[in-house]
Amino acid sequence: MLTKEGCVQRRQNLWSLLPSSIESVLIGDDRHVQYFCGFRANPISFSADQESALLLTREGRSIFFADNFTRRTAVAEIFVSEEVIQGWYDHKHSVGNRHQALSQVLGTHLSRVCQTTLLFEKEGISVELASVLPEAQTGVVVDRQAMSLGAIIRELRRSKLADEVSLLQRCMDAGAAGQAVAFEAVVPGATELEVYLAVQTAVQRAAGLACIVYGDFRATNAEAFKLGGLPTTYQLKDGDLMILDFSVVIAGYRSDFTNTVAVGEPTVAQAAQADACIEALFAAETKLIAGASCSAVFNAANVTLVKRGYPELPHHAGHGLGMEHPELPILVAESTDTLVAGDVVTLEPGVYTEGTGGMRFEHNYLITDSGCKRLSHHELGLQQA
Amino acid sequence: MLTKEGCVQRRQNLWSLLPSSIESVLIGDDRHVQYFCGFRANPISFSADQESALLLTREGRSIFFADNFTRRTAVAEIFVSEEVIQGWYDHKHSVGNRHQALSQVLGTHLSRVCQTTLLFEKEGISVELASVLPEAQTGVVVDRQAMSLGAIIRELRRSKLADEVSLLQRCMDAGAAGQAVAFEAVVPGATELEVYLAVQTAVQRAAGLACIVYGDFRATNAEAFKLGGLPTTYQLKDGDLMILDFSVVIAGYRSDFTNTVAVGEPTVAQAAQADACIEALFAAETKLIAGASCSAVFNAANVTLVKRGYPELPHHAGHGLGMEHPELPILVAESTDTLVAGDVVTLEPGVYTEGTGGMRFEHNYLITDSGCKRLSHHELGLQQA
Numbered sequence: 048m049l050t051k052e053g054c055v056q057r058r059q060n061l062w063s064l065l066p067s068s069i070e071s072v073l074i075g076d077d078r079h080v081q082y083f084c085g086f087r088a089n090p091i092s093f094s095a096d097q098e099s100a101l102l103l104t105r106e107g108r109s110i111f112f113a114d115n116f117t118r119r120t121a122v123a124e125i126f127v128s129e130e131v132i133q134g135w136y137d138h139k140h141s142v143g144n145r146h147q148a149l150s151q152v153l154g155t156h157l158s159r160v161c162q163t164t165l166l167f168e169k170e171g172i173s174v175e176l177a178s179v180l181p182e183a184q185t186g187v188v189v190d191r192q193a194m195s196l197g198a199i200i201r202e203l204r205r206s207k208l209a210d211e212v213s214l215l216q217r218c219m220d221a222g223a224a225g226q227a228v229a230f231e232a233v234v235p236g237a238t239e240l241e242v243y244l245a246v247q248t249a250v251q252r253a254a255g256l257a258c259i260v261y262g263d264f265r266a267t268n269a270e271a272f273k274l275g276g277l278p279t280t281y282q283l284k285d286g287d288l289m290i291l292d293f294s295v296v297i298a299g300y301r302s303d304f305t306n307t308v309a310v311g312e313p314t315v316a317q318a319a320q321a322d323a324c325i326e327a328l329f330a331a332e333t334k335l336i337a338g339a340s341c342s343a344v345f346n347a348a349n350v351t352l353v354k355r356g357y358p359e360l361p362h363h364a365g366h367g368l369g370m371e372h373p374e375l376p377i378l379v380a381e382s383t384d385t386l387v388a389g390d391v392v393t394l395e396p397g398v399y400t401e402g403t404g405g406m407r408f409e410h411n412y413l414i415t416d417s418g419c420k421r422l423s424h425h426e427l428g429l430q431q432a
Numbered sequence: 433m434l435t436k437e438g439c440v441q442r443r444q445n446l447w448s449l450l451p452s453s454i455e456s457v458l459i460g461d462d463r464h465v466q467y468f469c470g471f472r473a474n475p476i477s478f479s480a481d482q483e484s485a486l487l488l489t490r491e492g493r494s495i496f497f498a499d500n501f502t503r504r505t506a507v508a509e510i511f512v513s514e515e516v517i518q519g520w521y522d523h524k525h526s527v528g529n530r531h532q533a534l535s536q537v538l539g540t541h542l543s544r545v546c547q548t549t550l551l552f553e554k555e556g557i558s559v560e561l562a563s564v565l566p567e568a569q570t571g572v573v574v575d576r577q578a579m580s581l582g583a584i585i586r587e588l589r590r591s592k593l594a595d596e597v598s599l600l601q602r603c604m605d606a607g608a609a610g611q612a613v614a615f616e617a618v619v620p621g622a623t624e625l626e627v628y629l630a631v632q633t634a635v636q637r638a639a640g641l642a643c644i645v646y647g648d649f650r651a652t653n654a655e656a657f658k659l660g661g662l663p664t665t666y667q668l669k670d671g672d673l674m675i676l677d678f679s680v681v682i683a684g685y686r687s688d689f690t691n692t693v694a695v696g697e698p699t700v701a702q703a704a705q706a707d708a709c710i711e712a713l714f715a716a717e718t719k720l721i722a723g724a725s726c727s728a729v730f731n732a733a734n735v736t737l738v739k740r741g742y743p744e745l746p747h748h749a750g751h752g753l754g755m756e757h758p759e760l761p762i763l764v765a766e767s768t769d770t771l772v773a774g775d776v777v778t779l780e781p782g783v784y785t786e787g788t789g790g791m792r793f794e795h796n797y798l799i800t801d802s803g804c805k806r807l808s809h810h811e812l813g814l815q816q817a
Contacts, residue, residue, distance in 0.1 A: 077481065090475055091646040091662065093679070093757030096462065116758075138747045141726070141762040141769045144583055146555035167559075170531035174554035174562045174570065185559065198529055244636060248629045257628060257646070257662050261476040277476065277642050294478070341526070362523045372478030373501075377526040384526050 048123040048298055049085045053210035055126070057203065058083050062105055064199055066187055070163030072196060073180065074101040076171030078299060078370040079200050084111055084127050087299045091257050092120035098149055100176060101127070102160065110160065112153050114145050122298040131156050146175050154179030170197040204369055205376070206389030211300065212413055212422075215368065215391055217254065218295040218302035219411060219423045224253035225260065226291060226306050226425035233289045233308040239264050239278035242289060250295050262293030262303070266310070267405035274405065285311035288404040288429070292395070299370050302423065303393050305409035309429035316403045320357065321429050324408045327351040327396035328427075331364055331378075335392070335412055335419035341382035348396040349380070357398045365394040368411060390414040391422070433508040433683055434470045438595035440511070442588065443468050447490055449584055451572055455548030457581060458565065459486040461556030463684060463755040464585050469496055469512050472684045476642050477505035483534055485561060486512070487545065495545065497538050499530050507683040516541050531560050539564030555582040589754055590761070591774030596685065597798055597807075600753065600776055602639065603680040603687035604796055604808045609638035610645065611676060611691050611810035618674045618693040624649050624663035627674060635680050647678030647688070651695070652790035659790065670696035673789040673814070677780070684755050687808065688778050690794035694814035701788045705742065706814050709793045712736040712781035713812075716749055716763075720777070720797055720804035726767035733781040734765070742783045750779040753796060775799040776807070 061072070061083070074080050080101045081087040088094040099113035109127040114135035133152040135145045157165075157179060167177065169185040186195050207215070225246040232245035247260045264278035266287040274290075283289060292305035309317060331348040345364040352360055366373035368391045376384035376392065386392070392414060397407030408427045412419040426432060446457070446468070459465050465486045466472040473479040484498035494512040499520035518537040520530045538561060542550075552562065554570040571580050592600070610631040617630035632645045649663035651672040659675075668674060677690035694702060716733040730749040737745055751758035753776045761769035761777065771777070777799060782792030796808040811817060 089646075089662070090480060091644060093646065095475060095644075096481065136758065136762075139764050139766050141760065141764065141767045142758065144555070144580070144586070146582065147580075169559040169563070170529070172559050174552075174557050174559060177559045178554070195529070195532075197531065201529070240636070240640065240642070243642060244633045247642075248633060251625070251629060255625065255665055257625070257632075259476060259480075261474075261478065261642070277474070280640055373521065373527065375526065377521075379524050379526065381524050382526045 048214060049081070050210040051126040053208045054084055056208055058103055058109065060203055061200065064189055064203070065166065066189070068164055069105070069166045069187060071102060071104045071160070071165045073165060073167040073172065074103065075168050075176060076197060079168065079171060081299050082200065082204065084109060084125055085123050086111055086113070086125045087122045088117055089120045089122045090259055094120035098146060098173065098176070100149070100153060100172070104160065108160065110156065112149060112156070114149055146173065150176045150179050157181060166196050168196045170195070201375065205367060205387055207369070207391055212391065214298060214300045215302060216422055218297050218300060219304070221250045221254035221258070221297070222293065222295040222302045222304060223423065223425040225250040225293065225295070229289070229291050229306065229308050230431040233283060233310055235283055235285050235310055237283050238280045239266055239283070239289070240280055243278040246291065246293065254295070254297060256297070259296040260293055261296070263290050264293065265290055267399070269402050269404055272401055272403070272405040273399040283310045286314070288317060288406050290405065290407055292407055292409065294372065301368065301370070301372070302411060303368055303372065303409070304411055304423045304425060305395055305407045306425060306427055307406035307408060307429060313429040314403070317429060320398050320400065320403055321406055321408070323352055323355040323357055324396050324398055324406060325427055326355070328394050328408055328410060331394045331396065332410070332412070332419065335386065335414055337386055337388040337414055337416045339386045341376045341378045341384040341386065342380055344378045345380050345382065348394065352396060352398060358400070360396055361399065362397065364396060365392050367392055386414045388414055388416050433599060434466070435595040436511040438593045439469055441593055443488055443494065445588055446585065449574055449588070450551070451574070453549055454490070454551045454572060456487060456489045456545070456550045458550060458552040458557065459488070460553050460558070460561060461582060464553065464556060466684050467585065467589065469494060469510055470508050471496055471498070471510045472507045473502055474505045474507045475644055479505035483531060483558070483561070485534070485538060489545065493545065495541065497534060499534055531558065535561045535564050542566060551581050553581045555580070586760065590752060590772055592754070592776055597776065599683060599685045600687060601807055603682050603685060604689070606635045606639035606643070606682070607678065607680040607687045607689060608808065608810040610635040610678065610680070614674070614676050614691065614693050615816040618668060618695055620668055620670050620695055622668050623665045624651060624668070624674070625665055628663040631676065631678065639680070639682060641682070644681040645678055646681070648675050649678065650675055652784070654787050654789055657786055657788070657790040658784045668695045671699070673702065673791050675790065675792055677792055677794065679757065686753065686755070686757070687796055688753055688757065688794070689796050689808045689810060690780055690792045691810060691812055692791035692793060692814060698814045699788070702814060705783050705785065705788055706791055706793070708737055708740040708742055709781050709783055709791060710812055711740070713779050713793055713795060716779045716781065717795070717797070717804065720771065720799055722771055722773040722799055722801045724771045726761045726763045726769040726771065727765055729763045730765050730767065733779065737781060737783060743785070745781055746784065747782065749781060750777050752777055771799045773799055773801050
């Protein structure tokens with residue numbers, strides 16, 4: 048989970064980027080509230096999607112605002128100097144509009160704290176919540192560019208601190224347990240949904256908690272060679288290729304890696320296609336280092352596939368990992384992104400051919416100044432070694 | 433899933449409540465976007481929490497706005513006259529701020545559609561999105577009260593239409609499969625998490641799709657007699673009482689019902705306490721009819737418990753079901769709410785006593801003008817009959 052040290056460091060990193068004229072910031076995007084203080088309403092709870100806010104001051108105060116029902120579903124410890132919890136529901140009286148309740152309590156406390164210039168996230172703050180802001184700005188000039196607070200935080204998010212990498216690693220370790228069980232669950236006659244249920248159970252058992260497992264759980268084959276999305280009740284048959292490209296989400300952070308498992312014995316063409324994908328993956332891996340251009344990483348994977356006689360990679364070679372999908376950097380042909388130290392990225396070359404089927408293989412990496420560290424450790428291949 | 437007929441009827445119901453001076457409305461709360469057009473980003477997907485918007489006009493136009501990545505994760509069919517999908521990510525170029533991308537496309541189309549007075553949801557629209565609204569209001573007078581659009585829609589949401597009841601029924605049927613498997617999964621030595629995994633699997637298998645299962649999965653006993661929340665790795669032991677109070681969320685709608693299962697043979701005191709809870713449940717059930725006061729329903733449950741020598745009911749006797757938790761009506765001692773036809777509510781009396789343990793039993797109901805219809809059909813009791 049995120050740590051106090053990490054949250055404090057991220058707040059300091061934010062202040063170092065903001066002009067000194069800004070004395071306080073109000074954060075409302077639920078990802079960013081978590082990023083700076085650890086609070087996230089558990090999506091596996093009655094408070095999924097409910098609003099909260101975080102007020103930070105340059106002098107070091109951090110004040111968390113939520114209603115009591117939202118507060119109860121925190122995924123982890125909260126690291127702030129003060130919590131202001133609105134008693135929205137007490138099990139004794141009926142309830143009113145909880146958004147208005149939150150804005151009222153925010154308004155009351157703002158007048159106490161904020162005698163200074165406030166910057167707020169216009170993408171993450173509702174009009175209702177903004178209605179109580181006194182003197183507020185939605186953008187500032189940073190590095191000579193006019194930037195919104197949301198944009199600044201998104202840039203910051205790329206360079207993960209140790210607690211974030213550790214949380215991503217926890218997602219990956221649980222994800223690997225899911226990939227391992229897939230080798231047993233993918234059998235003729237099983238449905239895509241049954242494979243998903245086996246994976247989901249193995250992931251949560253390994254994680255030791257209830258968490259979200261989402262992604263592509265679809266069988267491809269010679270005719271239907273490009274499919275994605277959540278599992279259906281389609282029954283696997285000999286010759287199918289089951290793509291398991293899934294994310295494990297723990298406390299808002301997510302891993303994202305694929306393996307493809309053959310139903311029955313893979314054909315010679317399927318095995319050769321898998322070899323090409325995995326070769327492309329490791330070709331791209333050699334390009335991972337802070338400062339590398341993301342289009343060069345894409346090209347390394349793409350060229351490998353084309354040299355082996357397969358079609359050009361029809362989707363990204365990978366993307367950044369963290370709290371959303373996809374997020375920066377984007378590893379595509381025409382990307383203008385450059386890798387930075389602290390980026391956590393995924394590589395996922397795939398080939399989808401009529402007559403053989405579709406497949407994809409994937410690993411996750413931490414970018415460093417000297418290269419990369421592979422964070423995912425699942426077995427790649429159409430069959431268990 | 434929600435139907436076209438249902439969405440069209442809900443839009444007509446909304447227009448019938450709004451003053452004729454309002455010619456168009458902009459909806460941004462993800463629950464309300466779904467309520468009126470069927471779109472919801474699947475929480476088990478990469479688009480959980482991403483923004484969308486719905487513009488409705490009195491003359492019958494309905495325009496859905498989202499980016500292409502959010503659109504892809506729709507839980508079900510979308511019923512609108514027009515979709516405006518922003519091509520935010522194309523697998524070829526890097527990505528910018530998707531919130532700004534959405535507001536730009538909204539701004540462009542608003543100038544084409546909206547020459548008239550626009551009312552918008554200030555709780556559900558971000559400042560970024562609102563920045564492109566031309567001439568807009570955030571409140572109107574309805575039935576002589578100043579009301580926000582969000583408040584009006586929340587009132588409307590209470591009277592469920594046939595498609596909503598049918599979707600809730602689907603959640604309940606899947607939830608019943610989870611309750612049934614709990615009788616087998618609750619054994620000495622199992623962890624709360626293992627029971628959750630068994631229930632979660634059974635629910636999704638019955639539903640035929642991946643869906644969220646959340647709630648209280650905690651063992652109580654003579655010492656720890658009041659616990660709630662997601663499962664832990666606590667190991668069940670003889671004499672414990674496992675409370676399974678969970679919601680099944682399919683396409684945003686949720687069931688919510690409890691059973692409590694004894695680990696091993698229940699004691700005489702535990703069995704007597706369970707009888708009292710179930711008696712209280714059915715006492716409250718007899719009060720369910722459109723027009724009844726919610727405090728009277730609470731009292732029926734509470735009086736039954738007290739007459740049997742148990743403590744007063746320490747939490748609500750129940751609440752409304754739909755898209756949030758809890759929602760109106762609230763069945764508590766000092767409630768000012770009155771049941772209306774179309775309310776779907778839950779009843780959940782519980783008793784938590786030192787020396788015996790905590791337990792709760794629950795059913796879900798549709799309120800009608802002549803009484804109620806019980807929608808949940810799981811078996812209640814500490815042991816399987």
